[in-house]
Amino acid sequence: MYDVIIIGAGPAGLTAAIYTSRKKLSTLVLSTDVGGQAILSSAVENYLGYNYITGADLVQKFEEHVREFDIALKVGVAVKSLKKIEGGFEVSTEDQSYQSKTVIIASGKIPRKLNVPGEKEFLGRGVTYCATCDAPIFKGMDVAVIGGGNSALDATLQLTKIANRIYLIDINPKMGGDEVMLEKAEASPNVTTLNNTETLKIKGDTTVKQIKVKNRSTGEEKYLDVRGLFIEIGSIPSCDFVGDLVKRNQFGEIEIDKRNSTNVLGIFAAGDATDVIEKQIIIAAGEGSKAALAAYDYLARLKK
Numbered sequence: 412m413y414d415v416i417i418i419g420a421g422p423a424g425l426t427a428a429i430y431t432s433r434k435k436l437s438t439l440v441l442s443t444d445v446g447g448q449a450i451l452s453s454a455v456e457n458y459l460g461y462n463y464i465t466g467a468d469l470v471q472k473f474e475e476h477v478r479e480f481d482i483a484l485k486v487g488v489a490v491k492s493l494k495k496i497e498g499g500f501e502v503s504t505e506d507q508s509y510q511s512k513t514v515i516i517a518s519g520k521i522p523r524k525l526n527v528p529g530e531k532e533f534l535g536r537g538v539t540y541c542a543t544c545d546a547p548i549f550k551g552m553d554v555a556v557i558g559g560g561n562s563a564l565d566a567t568l569q570l571t572k573i574a575n576r577i578y579l580i581d582i583n584p585k586m587g588g589d590e591v592m593l594e595k596a597e598a599s600p601n602v603t604t605l606n607n608t609e610t611l612k613i614k615g616d617t618t619v620k621q622i623k624v625k626n627r628s629t630g631e632e633k634y635l636d637v638r639g640l641f642i643e644i645g646s647i648p649s650c651d652f653v654g655d656l657v658k659r660n661q662f663g664e665i666e667i668d669k670r671n672s673t674n675v676l677g678i679f680a681a682g683d684a685t686d687v688i689e690k691q692i693i694i695a696a697g698e699g700s701k702a703a704l705a706a707y708d709y710l711a712r713l714k715k
Contacts, residue, residue, distance in 0.1 A: 412499060412510045413483075413509065413512070414431070414436035414511065414512050414513065414706075415436050415437075415439075415512070415513045415514065415515060415706050416438075416439045416441065416500070416514050416515070417431070417438065417439070417440045417515045417517055418442070418490050418502065418514065418516050418517060418652075419442050419516070419517035419518040419519055419684070420444065420446070420447070420486065420517075421447025421449055421517060421682060422449050422473065422682065422692045422699065423517035423695040423696065423699035423702070424442065424447075424515070424517035424681075424682070424699060425440075425473045425474070425696075425699070426695075426697075426699030426703070427517055427681060427699035428440050428480070428482050428484070429476060429477060429480060429482075429700075430700050430703030430704060430707075431703045431706065432480035433480070434703070434707045436707060436710065439482075439483045440477075440483065440484045441488050441490055441509070442486055442518075443486075443487065443488065444486060444487075445470060445474050445484075445486055446466070446473070446474075447519040447520075447683075448646065449466045449692050449695075450466050450467050451543045451544070452565065452692075454565070455692060457691075457693070458692055458693055459693065465543075488504045488505075489504060489505065490518070490652045491505060491652055492652050493516075493653050493654070494656065499511050500512075500514050500677065502514065512710060512713070513678070513706045513710060514679070515679045515681060515706055516679070516680040517680070517681045517682045517684065517702070518648075518684045519649055519695075520648055520649055520683045520684065520690075522540040522642065522644075522646050523644050523645045523646055523647050524642070525610060525644060527610055527613060528611075528612045528613065529612055529613030529614060529615070529619075530613055530642070533615055536617065536618045537615060537619025537637075537639050538613060538619060538640050539639065539640070539641055540641070540643070542565065542569045542643070545639075545641075546569050546573050546574070547573060549570070549573060549574050549638060549639040550573050550574070551573075551575050552575055552637075552638040553574065553575050553576040553636060554574045554576070554578070554637050554640065554641065555577070555578040555639070555640050556577060556578070556580065556641045556643055557640065557641065557643060557644055558643035559582065559583045559586050559588070560588045560645065561589055562645070563588070564579075564586075564589065564592040564593060565592065565643075567579050567596045567599075567602060568592065568595055568599075570641070571596075571599045571601055574601070574639070576603065577601060577603070578603050578605060578637065579602055579605065580605045581605070581606050581607075582607070582608065582610075582627070583607065584607045586606065605624065607627045607628050608627065609624065609625045610622055610624055611624060613640060614634070618638065619637065619639060619640055620638070621635060621636055621637065622634070622635050622640060646683070647662075647663060648662070648665070648683070649684060650665055651663075656675060656678075657673045657674065657678060657680070658674040660686050664684065666685070667680050667685045667686065667687070671701050672705060679702040679705050679706050679709075680702065681698035681699045681701065682695035683695060685698070
């Protein structure tokens with residue numbers, strides 16, 4: 412039985428792992444990947460100590476740091492369930508179960524789907540949720556970015572250097588997100604912004620060829636010829652494996668107190684999977700350290 416199992420290996424989970432290891436707690440990290448959403452960011456300009464670094468490079472440094480410690484890191488596994496057992500908890504993947512005295516949930520978020528005809532069919536054939544991963548594929552092509560926040564703006568700015576034309580499509584009357592990023596996007600000569608516009612359908616043959624959009628003010632519908640569609644409409648907490656065991660809010664986020672405790676003694680949570688106000692890399696890392704220290708204090712009290 413481990414002292415702590417950490418679910419997720421993004422900034423929150425990896426930071427938590429370093430802190431639990433430094434406290435000499437036996438630690439197992441289970442995750443589908445390393446880096447979570449952080450690895451998708453093309454430019455990180457507000458992480459202390461780095462004026463500029465890509466998300467992929469920052470995650471690489473995180474992982475290198477974690478590998479220096481005695482931490483069992485299992486990547487490529489998805490947690491399916493979490494349940495309370497005598498003396499602790501049992502965390503199950505598809506083919507194995509693990510036990511621990513405490514659990515830190517740092518499973519982050521996953522991209523929100525557009526849920527329009529053609530999205531599923533053309534996934535990997537023009538439809539993507541990761542500009543950092545897939546933008547180079549669309550060099551010199553016309554593409555569309557769907558979304559109205561920072562993730563959509565980030566994708567658009569990446570594509571300005573690669574694609575021929577970018578349609579930035581937002582269902583809202585006015586784009587949100589960071590003003591500096593918005594100004595850069597709007598100043599780019601190859602970006603066409605379509606506000607108050609809904610995406611209705613994705614069409615193609617072997618790959619994406621067109622998308623059908625509708626202006627919500629006028630009702631006008633038209634097709635845009637594009638070869639790539641980057642869906643950047645936010646994300647949802649990746650923590651369905653908790654079932655009814657852990658309390659969540661109306662957005663599906665795990666509710667925590669100021670010490671990262673959940674409603675279940677011994678279960679802590681950190682990062683984007685929780686109801687913490689802001690979703691930032693540096694905040695997730697800080698929350699991960701808090702959760703680890705809280706788990707350590709909890710275990711210390713158990714031994715008394």
